[in-house]
Amino acid sequence: MQTTLSRPFRPDPGPGLFSPEESADHLLRVLAGVQTGDSGRVFAWDGQPIPP
Numbered sequence: 001m002q003t004t005l006s007r008p009f010r011p012d013p014g015p016g017l018f019s020p021e022e023s024a025d026h027l028l029r030v031l032a033g034v035q036t037g038d039s040g041r042v043f044a045w046d047g048q049p050i051p052p
Helices: 020-033
Strands: none
16 A cells, blocks of 8 residues: 555555555455355455465
8 A cells, every 4th residue: 555654665656556545445345245155265455366
């Protein structure tokens, strides 16, 4: 996420670096798409499951 706090730890703006507002939108979209059977799984910002 692109914030003042993350500035020392992130590369120059590039792919996957989102503003706080964009990050919140992605999070809400992913949460809206999960179901009970997804419990315990991990998902990327775009809703794609991340393998264990």
